[in-house]
Amino acid sequence: MSDSMKTVRTATATGQVRTSITDQVFETVAESTPELRDAIRGRRGKTDSTNRSGERQRAADLWFDELLAERLGNIDGVGTYASEERSEPVDVGDGLSVTVDPLDGSSNLDSNNLVGTVVGVYDGPLPASGRDLVGAAFVVYGPTITMVSATAGTVAEYEVVHGELECQKRDLTLPSEPSVFGFGGRVDQWSESFEAYAEGIRENLKLRYGGALVGDVNQVLGYGGVFAYPALESKPAGKLRHQFEAAPIAYIVECAGGRSSDGRRSILEIEPGDLHERCPLHVGNKTLIDELERSLAT
Structure with missing residues (x-):
């Protein structure tokens, strides 16, 4: 086999590994969503602590962060966990870097409106350019729990049912007529x-x-x-x-x-x-x- 063919096969295998790890990250977040949403009850209030951005943290912010740090940090192939709620990244092994906004829109808890979770998977040390992203997803805790994820240039929408991803749309694209x-x-x-x-x-x-x-x-x-x-x-x-x-x-x-x-x-x-x-x-x-x-x- 020529050196060029070996390079192509190695790159393909590496890409498959990244995709597999990214899928595990999304599946782990999905599995955690029922527990995460249930945990909001009784944790809507603000604590005395602030995050790196100077924002008062809610009990739910901290709870979401702790749970996701533990579960995502235990995935083989995830090397770094970083959260909007933490000042510095956490070294959890060797591999990809995962960033999380554990509870996006947490100020909406006061009015009982939508909140969610945002996840990025980077192939590189943090801070990183968006060009280093190999996948990203967000969860919406609405009337149902949904996840939108993107990998390899393709976007899919899922409903999360009892922690399992059920695909609703594949190859999701923006409608051509904006409204x-x-x-x-x-x-x-x-x-x-x-x-x-x-x-x-x-x-x-x-x-x-x-x-x-x-x-x-x-x-x-x-x-x-x-x-x-x-x-x-x-x-x-x-x-x-x-x-x-x-x-x-x-x-x-x-x-x-x-x-x-x-x-x-x-x-x-x-x-x-x-x-x-x-x-x-x-x-x-x-x-x-x-x-x-x-x-x-x-």
């Missing part, structure tokens, strides 16, 4: 250029914004449209964490045929210098993100 939008941050904190973009969007699309990233992006994937948490006057770097939220969500949307942008480039092109670095996030149909970048460039 919804959701924009975060106070309007009086938006830049003039983003406000001008938003005015045009409001004329053509329906507002769908619930305050949990997973729920708002899930609407965009289902109906087509655009979600944004832009740069704000008070937060020029935006609110969302690149490693834990923005990059995994951008990976899913791009695999579904859409685009992501921080205002001038794909989120996946960002090379973060810090594990908890923030960035503006805009995701959705290509035409709408193209329009956004033109607006912000003026």
